[in-house]
Amino acid sequence: MRICSEVExxxxxxxxxxxxxxxxxxxxxxxxxxxxxxRVLGGRLLVIADAETRKALEGRVDADLAGYMDMExxxxxxxxxxxxxxxxxxxxxxxxxxGEMVRASGVLGLVVPPLEEWNPGVPGGRGAFKKYLVxxxxxxxxxxxxxxxxxxxxxxxxxxxxxxxxxxDPGSFVxxxxxxxxxxxxxxSEEQADLLASFARFLRGRFRSFAVIGDRGRGxxxxxxxxxxxxxxxxxxxxxxxVAPSPYGSRRLMEMLVKSLDALGIxxxxxxxxxxxxxxxxxxxxxxxxxxxxAEPAPLLVIDEAAAVGPARVRRLSWRSGRTVVATTVHGYxxxxxxxxxxxxxxxxxxxxxxxxxxxxxxxxxxxxxDWLYTTFMLRTRESGKPDIEGAQYTVLDPGxxxxxxxxxxxxxxxxxxxxxxxxPDDIMVMLxxxxxxxxxxxxxxxxxxxxxxxxxxxAQPREARLVLDRLALYCGDHDLRGLRIVRIxxxxxxxxxxxxxxxxxxxxxxxRRQGYDYVGSIFSRHEVLGFWLxxxxxxxxxxxxxxxxxxxxxxxxxKPLTRRGEECVECAAKxxxxxxxxxxxxxxxxxxxxxxxxxxxxxxxxxxxxIPLTEEQRRRLEEYLSGSLEYEAxxxxxxxxxxxxxxxxxxxxxxxxxxxxxxxAVIARVIQGKPLDEVAAILRVDPGSAAELxxxxxxxxxxxxAKD
Numbered sequence: 001m002r003i004c005s006e007v008e009x010x011x012x013x014x015x016x017x018x019x020x021x022x023x024x025x026x027x028x029x030x031x032x033x034x035x036x037x038x039r040v041l042g043g044r045l046l047v048i049a050d051a052e053t054r055k056a057l058e059g060r061v062d063a064d065l066a067g068y069m070d071m072e073x074x075x076x077x078x079x080x081x082x083x084x085x086x087x088x089x090x091x092x093x094x095x096x097x098x099g100e101m102v103r104a105s106g107v108l109g110l111v112v113p114p115l116e117e118w119n120p121g122v123p124g125g126r127g128a129f130k131k132y133l134v135x136x137x138x139x140x141x142x143x144x145x146x147x148x149x150x151x152x153x154x155x156x157x158x159x160x161x162x163x164x165x166x167x168x169d170p171g172s173f174v175x176x177x178x179x180x181x182x183x184x185x186x187x188x189s190e191e192q193a194d195l196l197a198s199f200a201r202f203l204r205g206r207f208r209s210f211a212v213i214g215d216r217g218r219g220x221x222x223x224x225x226x227x228x229x230x231x232x233x234x235x236x237x238x239x240x241x242x243v244a245p246s247p248y249g250s251r252r253l254m255e256m257l258v259k260s261l262d263a264l265g266i267x268x269x270x271x272x273x274x275x276x277x278x279x280x281x282x283x284x285x286x287x288x289x290x291x292x293x294x295a296e297p298a299p300l301l302v303i304d305e306a307a308a309v310g311p312a313r314v315r316r317l318s319w320r321s322g323r324t325v326v327a328t329t330v331h332g333y334x335x336x337x338x339x340x341x342x343x344x345x346x347x348x349x350x351x352x353x354x355x356x357x358x359x360x361x362x363x364x365x366x367x368x369x370x371d372w373l374y375t376t377f378m379l380r381t382r383e384s385g386k387p388d389i390e391g392a393q394y395t396v397l398d399p400g401x402x403x404x405x406x407x408x409x410x411x412x413x414x415x416x417x418x419x420x421x422x423x424x425p426d427d428i429m430v431m432l433x434x435x436x437x438x439x440x441x442x443x444x445x446x447x448x449x450x451x452x453x454x455x456x457x458x459x460a461q462p463r464e465a466r467l468v469l470d471r472l473a474l475y476c477g478d479h480d481l482r483g484l485r486i487v488r489i490x491x492x493x494x495x496x497x498x499x500x501x502x503x504x505x506x507x508x509x510x511x512x513r514r515q516g517y518d519y520v521g522s523i524f525s526r527h528e529v530l531g532f533w534l535x536x537x538x539x540x541x542x543x544x545x546x547x548x549x550x551x552x553x554x555x556x557x558x559x560k561p562l563t564r565r566g567e568e569c570v571e572c573a574a575k576x577x578x579x580x581x582x583x584x585x586x587x588x589x590x591x592x593x594x595x596x597x598x599x600x601x602x603x604x605x606x607x608x609x610x611x612i613p614l615t616e617e618q619r620r621r622l623e624e625y626l627s628g629s630l631e632y633e634a635x636x637x638x639x640x641x642x643x644x645x646x647x648x649x650x651x652x653x654x655x656x657x658x659x660x661x662x663x664x665x666a667v668i669a670r671v672i673q674g675k676p677l678d679e680v681a682a683i684l685r686v687d688p689g690s691a692a693e694l695x696x697x698x699x700x701x702x703x704x705x706x707a708k709d
Contacts, residue, residue: 003033003148004040010144010156011041011081015105018163020369021142022099023109026118027149030085030111031056037109038063043080048098053085071097072245076221076252078362083109090120090133092377092425099373100216104163104363114147115154121433129433132403136376142368163364166190177204180233182263186226186256191359192219198355199227199325203236208349209324211306213341214357215380217370220327221252221304223357227325228253228302229260232285240287241298243317245308247276250289253304254280257287293547297321305329306344307422312525312553315347324348330356331379339493340422377425381414386494388446394507397439397451399432412441415451419490436465437487440511442504450500452489452508457521458482468521471542471557475576476569483519483559483566484512502536509560518566521559527596533558534603541573543581545588554592575606582644585672594669594683595661601647602656602664608648612641626700632692636671639699643671646702658705663698670695 007023014021027033031053038045038061045063047054054065063083066074071094082098084090090112099108112118121129137145137155145154170185175197187193195212202210210227212220231237244250254270254277261268261282271279271288279288290296292309297320306314306328318324326348330341345354359365374380402409413431417423430437431453442450457469459480473479486508491501505520512520521541522533525548530540542557561567581589581597589597614622618638625635632639647655655664662684669680670691681691 003146003151004036006144006146006153006156007037008040010158011107013158014107014142017159017161018104018165018364019142019159020102020104020106020108020363020367021144021158022137022140022369022372023107024137024143024145025109025111026114026147027111028114029149030087033111033148034083034085035060037083037111041081041083041107041109043106044078046074046077046079046082046098046101047085048082048094049085050087053087068094073248074101075248077101078103079106081107081109083111085111086120087113088119089122089429092429096373096377096379096425099369100362102362102369104165104367106363108369114149121429122435124435125433126399126435127433128399128403129429131400132406132409132428132432133376135403135406136372139375140368140372142372159368163367165364166359175200177201179230180264182265183226183230183233183260186222186259186263188219188222188361189359191357192223192226192361195223195355195357196226196230198353199223200230202353203231203234205353207323207351207353209318209326209352211326211328211345211348211352211354212357213328213330213345213354215331215360215374216329217360217362218357219359219361220329220357221250222256222361224302224304224325224327225253225256225258226260228257228287229264229266231300232261232266232282232287233264235284237285237287237300239298240285240300240302241295241321242287242289242302242304243292243295243309244289244304245292247273247278247289247291249305249308250278251276253302254278254287254289299323301325303327307340310548310553311344311347313547314344318348331374339418377428378410378413378417378423379425381410381417387449387492388444389442389449389495389498389500390444390446392442392444392449392500392503394504395441395443397441399439402439403432411448412439412451415441415448415490415492416453416488418493421488421490436461440504440508442500442507447492449495450489450491450504452504453487454484454508455487456482457485467523468519468541468557468559471523472519472521472559472569472573474573475541476572478565478569481518481566481569483517483521483562484508486520486522489522501532505536509562513562516563518563519559519561519570521557523555523557525553525555527553527556527593530556530558530596530599534599536560539570539574539604540600541570541577543577543589543592545584554589571606574604575608578604578606579608579610579648582647582672585668586674590673590675594665594673594675597668597672598661598664601668602652602661604652607651610648611645614638614641622703626704628700632670632696632699639703640671642703643667643699647672658702659698663694663701666691666694667698667702671699 047063048066079101082102084098102108120133141159143155143157168190173184173193177200184193214220242250257280268280268282270277292313295317299322301321301324303309303326306326436456438454440452441448457466468485509520538558538560541559544555548555559570561570621635622638624630669675669683677688681688684691
């Protein structure tokens with residue numbers, strides 16, 4: 001078969017140069033072709049395919065078989081070649097993850113339908129993602145692209161020259177403080193050994209946090225494993241909690257910890273769950289894995305892939321732990337980016353030591369396959385300078401035009417990256433191809449200062465596409481609304497706080513109003529941006545009772561009605577949320593910032609006809625409290641329902657006239673959420689005595705004024 005000889009020759013050239021390559025093969029017989037590829041490529045192979053293909057290949061190929069949803073389980077794996085067989089949608093996340101598992105001189109193979117039939121984008125999509133992907137192949141520096149059925153070669157390219165890996169001699173490595181030789185010998189590069197020495201200085205210093213950042217494939221998880229081994233060797237660790245998105249995500253760390261303990265001669269016992277190591281126990285130490293949702297502060301907290309754990313959760317855990325060690329990916333198939341990484345590192349306790357791992361472990365620097373993956377899926381976007389905002393106009397961005405103009409697409413995408421978004425390769429496909437998604441921007445001759453992505457929400461769409469609509473319908477009962485949900489909105493950091501985000505938002509609202517949509521809304525978990533939405537006339541209509549697994553925060557939904565029907569639904573949902581916050585503030589929403597609850601109440605214009613009746617005895621004690629003759633603690637059981645009833649019946653504008661925001665925060669934190677006085681004082685940034693005085697003064701003023709009315 002001629003196609004096999006071409007693949008064999010391509011693989012031979014890669015082996016001679018040390019570079020990795022991309023193999024794109026079109027066929028109507030993917031099972032037979034994958035089987036042939038496995039025979040030709042040899043070595044340790046991984047095949048990622050649909051269930052039908054995997055079943056057909058069982059026993060026929062000497063390769064590991066995995067599904068598209070199994071990528072999490074494969075984290076940290078290394079293969080000589082990885083083949084992705086995809087008869088339909090080709091998920092960028094899967095392609096990027098698969099590419100990062102390929103060793104030096106290896107091949108990432110994509111087996112897909114014939115070029116004229118190939119639709120790698122979302123089902124029913126525009127076709128712009130295919131156009132974009134095909135264009136990217138014309139720029140790949142290490143590629144064999146052909147039609148296997150017609151024996152037609154589209155492109156064959158292998159870089160000139162040989163890949164060079166930096167020399168590394170563990171025997172000549174010297175560091176201060178001195179590291180155990182057995183541990184140094186485990187380092188995959190001099191850089192990794194240097195980072196281990198930096199960690200040793202962290203251990204012996206007075207630092208609270210240690211962070212290692214870098215792109216995928218830089219050995220960060222292995223470094224954490226060796227660092228834990230050193231900590232145990234020096235008897236500076238007893239109980240260590242390891243947090244990662246999944247036990248598979250911490251597997252590489254645990255495996256390297258075991259190798260380190262072996263090298264150091266320390267006895268241990270491994271605890272496994274489903275064949276995956278989740279703990280290592282020894283005479284004086286205990287290292288155990290915890291899922292992010294179940295993680296607790298610890299004397300030594302280790303967080304692997306911190307970007308996926310989420311900035312909010314990282315902050316909550318690290319500030320209550322003794323010392324924190326984190327690793328996070330700057331560029332990789334999980335997305336992230338330097339701006340998001342900085343946001344994450346800003347959450348860690350100070351003093352902080354940060355180091356960057358830059359040397360690839362599995363392949364050589366300057367690898368052409370990594371270059372294609374990172375360029376195509378914009379994992380390492382060019383950070384644009386300050387855009388010109390003069391004459392910036394509201395603009396419709398056409399996905400087809402962006403697919404044909406990668407520079408313009410990168411300019412648009414970089415705005416999202418620079419605005420703290422954690423972007424993933426799949427975002428590229430959705431933005432270009434999803435039929436119900438759209439892109440709008442403020443654009444001037446000198447750049448693109450602001451961008452938003454929206455999704456149309458309609459009753460006929462799948463449930464996962466009706467995020468705002470279903471939450472409105474839950475409380476108003478109207479499932480037939482049509483609206484626009486803003487997926488992301490971003491302003492270039494150099495021109496923020498100039499009203500550009502509001503201008504862009506207003507442009508979309510005008511467009512939506514003309515087209516007859518009932519609302520514009522959004523769902524997000526970055527609570528610090530709530531003020532932006534409230535200033536633009538949006539109301540909070542939903543807050544999730546549980547934490548978002550990805551971000552560690554509770555999702556908020558904000559909505560602005562555009563029609564009378566939409567207004568009725570938004571009013572119903574906003575009233576329901578108001579009452580839910582007041583009645584569940586001491587339990588479900590006790591961990592929600594009191595400042596955010598205060599913001600929401602102050603901007604909620606709707607009074608709720610609700611009252612909790614008091615007994616005569618409670619009324620008497622409440623009157624004594626209002627007169628100043630009874631202390632807060634002695635009247636709390638009467639004060640609590642009275643405050644709930646009062647806040648429910650008081651619209652936001654009236655509440656703004658009654659109390660300043662600090663006074664309302666004090667009442668919410670102490671009365672509604674039932675937080676102890678020292679915690680209330682910390683929230684208000686005053687001493688406990690002043691906090692108690694502010695709570696009493698604000699509660700009495702609020703109840704006395706309402707009583708007069």
